[in-house]
Amino acid sequence: MQGKSSGAVQILGDRLREWRRSIPLKSYELAKLISISQGSLSDIENNKSLPSADTIAKIYLNTNINIIWLLTGRGAMKKKDLPGDELDASFAYEETEEYGQDPNLKELLEKCVRIYNQGDPEKKAHLVGFILGADPGGKTC
Numbered sequence: 001m002q003g004k005s006s007g008a009v010q011i012l013g014d015r016l017r018e019w020r021r022s023i024p025l026k027s028y029e030l031a032k033l034i035s036i037s038q039g040s041l042s043d044i045e046n047n048k049s050l051p052s053a054d055t056i057a058k059i060y061l062n063t064n065i066n067i068i069w070l071l072t073g074r075g076a077m078k079k080k081d082l083p084g085d086e087l088d089a090s091f092a093y094e095e096t097e098e099y100g101q102d103p104n105l106k107e108l109l110e111k112c113v114r115i116y117n118q119g120d121p122e123k124k125a126h127l128v129g130f131i132l133g134a135d136p137g138g139k140t141c
Contacts (some may be wrong), residue, residue, distance in 0.1 A: 010048070011047070011073070011092060012044075012050065012051070012070060012071065013033070013044050013045045013046060013047040013048075014045075014047065015069065015070050015073060015077075015084060016044060016045055016051075016059075016065075016070060017045040018077075019065050019070070019077055020045075020080070022078075025047065027041055027042065027045070030063075033062050033063065034055060034058040034059055034062055036055055036058075039117045040055075050132060051128070053125040053126060053128055053129025053130075053132075054125055056070075056071075056125060056128045056129070057122070057124060057125035057128070058122045060121070060124065061121055061123075064078045065077070065078060065079065066079050067128065071128065071131070071132070112131075114139060115127050
């Protein structure tokens with residue numbers, strides 16, 4: 001677990017709690033499902049710590065939460081609310097048009113989407129962990 005961060009990442013815990021309560025699922029049930037202690041889950045939900053990449057991967061693999069929504073607040077809360085379980089590269093770039101038509105950015109986004117869609121859980125977890133750790137301003141992705 002990492003220490004408390006600033007910016008949008010602080011509300012990751014709030015979103016996780018909101019999703020869990022919408023199921024409804026008790027905190028000890030979610031903790032058991034993703035193989036972390038109830039105390040660790042409480043720290044995450046209370047924004048006292050950030051989930052590790054491994055924990056985010058377990059959330060993705062063992063729940064119906066939309067990880068993009070969890071990390072950024074964008075899109076549907078649950079996977080089943082999505083048109084498909086996979087993120088579309090054109091959608092990912094469309095969401096970032098405010099950053100201009102930089103071809104390097106488009107290529108990087110397409111690679112991220114490809115890793116997310118086709119990578120094994122460890123690669124997905126590394127990607128998410130890197131993005132959370134590399135965000136200097138705490139802004140949404």
